[in-house]
Amino acid sequence: xxxxESRSRRRGLDRERDLARKLWExxxxxxxxxxxxxxxxxxxxxxxxxxxxxAVFVFEVKSRSELPLYVDSEQVEKLSEWAARARARAFIAVxxxxxxxxxxxxxxxxxxxxxxxxxxxxxxxxRLEDLRA
Amino acid sequence: xxxxESRSRRRGLDRERDLARKLWExxxxxxxxxxxxxxxxxxxxxxxxxxxxxAVFVFEVKSRSELPLYVDSEQVEKLSEWAARARARAFIAVxxxxxxxxxxxxxxxxxxxxxxxxxxxxxxxxRLEDLRA
Numbered sequence: 444x445x446x447x448e449s450r451s452r453r454r455g456l457d458r459e460r461d462l463a464r465k466l467w468e469x470x471x472x473x474x475x476x477x478x479x480x481x482x483x484x485x486x487x488x489x490x491x492x493x494x495x496x497x498a499v500f501v502f503e504v505k506s507r508s509e510l511p512l513y514v515d516s517e518q519v520e521k522l523s524e525w526a527a528r529a530r531a532r533a534f535i536a537v538x539x540x541x542x543x544x545x546x547x548x549x550x551x552x553x554x555x556x557x558x559x560x561x562x563x564x565x566x567x568x569x570r571l572e573d574l575r576a
Numbered sequence: 577x578x579x580x581e582s583r584s585r586r587r588g589l590d591r592e593r594d595l596a597r598k599l600w601e602x603x604x605x606x607x608x609x610x611x612x613x614x615x616x617x618x619x620x621x622x623x624x625x626x627x628x629x630x631a632v633f634v635f636e637v638k639s640r641s642e643l644p645l646y647v648d649s650e651q652v653e654k655l656s657e658w659a660a661r662a663r664a665r666a667f668i669a670v671x672x673x674x675x676x677x678x679x680x681x682x683x684x685x686x687x688x689x690x691x692x693x694x695x696x697x698x699x700x701x702x703r704l705e706d707l708r709a
Contacts, residue, residue, distance in 0.1 A: 472662035474621045477610045488607045492625065494662035499627055529605035529627035 452478070458506045458538050459490050465543070465571060466493040471500075487521035491536065493574070499531035500574060502545070506538040511561040514551075519558050523548060537565055544568035585611070591639045591671050592623050598676070598704060599626040604633075620654035624669065626707070632664035633707060635678070639671040644694040647684075652691050656681060670698055677701035 459475045466473040471493040489501035503522050505512055514535060526533035526548070534545040537560060544565045551558045592608045599606040604626040622634035636655050638645055647668060659666035659681070666681040670693060679701045684691045 470661065472658045472664070474607065474625060475610060477608060492607060494627075494632055494664065497630055497632065497663045499630065499632070525605045528603065530630045531605070531627065 455504065455506060459504050462502065462504060462536055462538075462543065463491050463493075466491070466500075466574070469571065469574070471495045471574075487525050489522055489525055489533070492531075495575075498575075499529050501526055501529070501531045501533050502536040503534070504536045504538070505560075508539075510539065510565060511559050512537065513554075513557040513559055516553060516556050516558060519548060519551075534569070535560055537568065539565055543571055545570070545574065588637065588639060592637050595635065595637060595669055595671075595676065596624050596626075599624070599633075599707070602704065602707070604628045604707075620658050622655055622658055622666070625664075628708075631708075632662050634659055634662070634664045634666050635669040636667070637669045637671070638693075641672075643672065643698060644692050645670065646687075646690040646692055649686060649689050649691060652681060652684075667702070668693055670701065672698055676704055678703070678707065 456478060463473040463475045472495065473491065473493040476488040476490050476492075490504040491502040493500045493502075501522065503514065503518060505514070522533050525531070533548040535548065535551065537544045537546060546560055546564045546568045551560055551564060553559075589611060596606040596608045605628065606624065606626040609621040609623050609625075623637040624635040626633045626635075634655065636647065636651060638647070655666050658664070667678040668681065668684065670677045670679060677698045679693055679697045684693055684697060686692075
């Protein structure tokens with residue numbers, strides 16, 4: 444676990460844990476997905492899910508020191524399918540500038556084979572306190 | 577991964593994957609929890625969650641060749657808390673005699689510091705086709 448990729452992966456995992464814990468402290472039932480491995484990738488899973496009083500929220504987690512960030516279109520489409528089955532609200536959860544920003548999946552721009560999340564998306568994103576059943 | 581404990585853990589993981597995949601094929605949005613590790617245990621997570629049209633189901637997964645089986649009371653109580661927050665229906669998902677049986681958490685008997693799931697509970701349990709939104 445000393446390569447750059449491993450460090451990045453571990454940091455991502457820590458962020459997912461942080462988000463799941465914060466949501467739990469807000470009264471949500473929350474759950475983190477298994478680390479993405481070869482087997483896991485065959486099935487679509489959000490990084491984090493949170494449920495309260497029957498309202499379901501799902502998150503693809505990204506931690507960045509700079510924007511814009513790009514999300515693979517296949518990832519976005521798979522998360523959309525998961526959310527549609529569950530009737531969940533789906534977000535890109537961006538950890539940026541030391542806090543969480545929740546960009547609704549429907550509001551981001553597709554650019555070729557990726558979706559682009561920029562400063563403006565993050566500025567208008569929901570915050571933790573906006574996530575309510 | 578050659579010890580008896582590792583084999584048992586891997587078999588449990590395969591069962592969780594099997595259940596998550598079957599539920600996905602039935603139209604649920606499903607997700608498996610991370611393997612229980614030291615860090616994961618501090619937070620409560622069901623083994624598998626499934627959501628369809630806003631109805632939430634959570635499962636503690638047990639695979640057995642013999643019954644009765646015993647579930648630690650703390651595990652049951654934590655799963656109950658998760659389900660209460662989410663307004664989910666909670667089950668012990670028992671893989672026994674080559675098929676899945678879903679025993680509602682509310683219907684099992686507490687015996688000291690464990691909950692006991694016996695032949696009778698499994699005989700009266702829900703089956704995959706009974707899980708509906």
